[in-house]
Amino acid sequence: MSDTTAAHHREQPGGIMSAEMAEQPAVLRRILDRGAPAIAGTARTIAARDPRFVLLTARGTSDNAALYAKYLLEVQLGKPCGLTSMSTVTAYGARPDLTDVLAITISQSGGSPDLVASTKAAREAGAITLAVTNNADSPLAAVSEHHIDILAGPERALPATKTYTASLLTLYLFVQGLRPGGGADRAAAEALPGLARGILDRAAEVRQLAARYRFAERMVLTSRGYGYPTAKEAALKLMETSYIPALSYSGADLLHGPLAMVDNISPVIAIVTEGRGGEALQPVLERLRGRGADLMIVGSEAEAARGTAGFALPTAGVPEELQPILEILPLQMLAYEITVARGQDPDAPRALAKVTETR
Template sequence: MAIDQMAVSTINPATTLMHREAGEGGDAVARFLEANASTLTRIAERLRADPPKGATTCARGSSDHAATYGKYLIETLIGVPTSTAALSVASIYDAPVMAADSLCIAISQSGRSPDLLTSVKAHKDSGAFVVALVNDFTSPLADLADEALPLCAGPELSVAATKSYIVSLAGLAALVAEWAGDDGLKAAVYALPDQLRAAFDRDWSHALPTLEDATNLFVIGRGYGFGIAQEAALKLKETCALHAEAFSSAEVRHGPMAIVREGFPILAFATSDTAGDGVREVAAEFLSRGAKVELADAGGGVTSTLPAGRFEPALEPILMIQSFYRFANALSLRRGLNPDAPPHLNKVTRTV
């Protein structure tokens, strides 16, 4: 715990930058959808007219977790194989990239990380169609892309990315809904702003005693929910100094679950679809071992401890991470930390 725990823990959680910025998620998504409607349609028309043979995402940190979510959307709703670029292949090894007839999706808050730009340029020079989701529309990434979608999240002053991550998820969902011609998903995406506002008001304080003095935990998700499990684990590390590892509910069975014993903390996100069934099953098994399981279950299961509304299953993770951000902010303060300024971190990471 930090030395100034008593002083920090008396701060009203609603006064932090992280709380304020995370709470702007719904408004930010509304701005994104309004600003990018015609661009999304144009991109989707091109992708349908000239279908890519594959898709590659370029991102780091929270943006890479958004890319994980995008991968599941593209592969389940479009059927195009989607992989994650190892940015060092271009920036460190200067290896050739064969990306003709492919889609490259770059995601970044700043649009200025050198290794990201190097990788995106290598894909573009090789013939990839580059689409960028970027918050800073004056950035080199926005200039480099064939099509750029401004996140419209506005300035994000807290080191921990929140609203830009939420808009990245919503932007990917909007893009795939247009590409797939899925009117139902598209309508649900446009209903997200109000849903996000409601999600931010959900009370997850039940999990505060479980994690206040924890040192390690697993964060579990599956399918559309795996990317937010990755993001939640990162936020617990950077804002709460809590070692958290993200696992798919399927992957956790391959070895990691052996360390889950009496009192071991678990945070789990279950969507209302069949992917959520796997999370619920693992959560039940961990409970039977005496683990401390905090479960956000959009399916409304009896073991759920954290409120999560049922919605379009592909979009439920966006609502759950919105609720989680408010919780993580409060947990950080409870643990005597400042969620706005994690030690040793900067807002823009300029990785070469």
């Protein structure tokens, strides 16, 4: 980006977030071209130690990336996997036996004290520790046995965009590298930068959707399988930028009670991944239609056409486990466009800081 263009972005409300969203194809390409060898090497080293269990630790946007990693590890490797409750260590002082456990901590900044403390405690308890961050010089990287840099470059807008998709691709390549005899298999991911660019070029289409939803008082987001982290991350982006209460549910959980609040006023956004997750979501979509929901579908062209509104994704031929990297892009854009339409600045949501000092 030229200095003139960067200055223009700084002057516009949301200009920094917009510029960072636009960087995502280049970031994905950088990971594939420059990051993949180091990711594969780290994966081989850890695979040789044959961890019996995986624990994932994160907050906020990185927590949604961790949930994506949980699906990868359980579905593709059959590894038992859990999301940690850091307060058991940082507040209660618990010291579980983590011998031969792989503890992965994901953090854009690598600076949150509770992440650092829980990772340090995990290493002392016998875990193999891996930090996945956007800052190789961070305290988290320093206390971890292994570190992977997601290579997203500086992220200045408070809402994380490029660091989320960079984390997803990095974690995908890492899990590929853990496979027996594996290396970071890039082939399936090679099309992602170009496909991402095509989606980001459709801003006018997203702006029309934003005009539809700018006055929403509440939104519900749902998906299943690999798409579920996308629903959670999109809800977070909507809440932290536009301040619209956005509730995210697994499609299965939505049927266990929360479906009762769905009506024809509050929009529902469904992320329908092509594959088993999308198939599992179909009964939920039918129930939503039966309740007269204002249903926006993010998915294939055929699925998007079945909603009250929709955004068609170019996912033909893209493996189900890689589709979340594309699914989140129009939803990042939607959060941005709704926020701007409501007269707010997406770059600087109120009461937020880039590094959250949780303990």
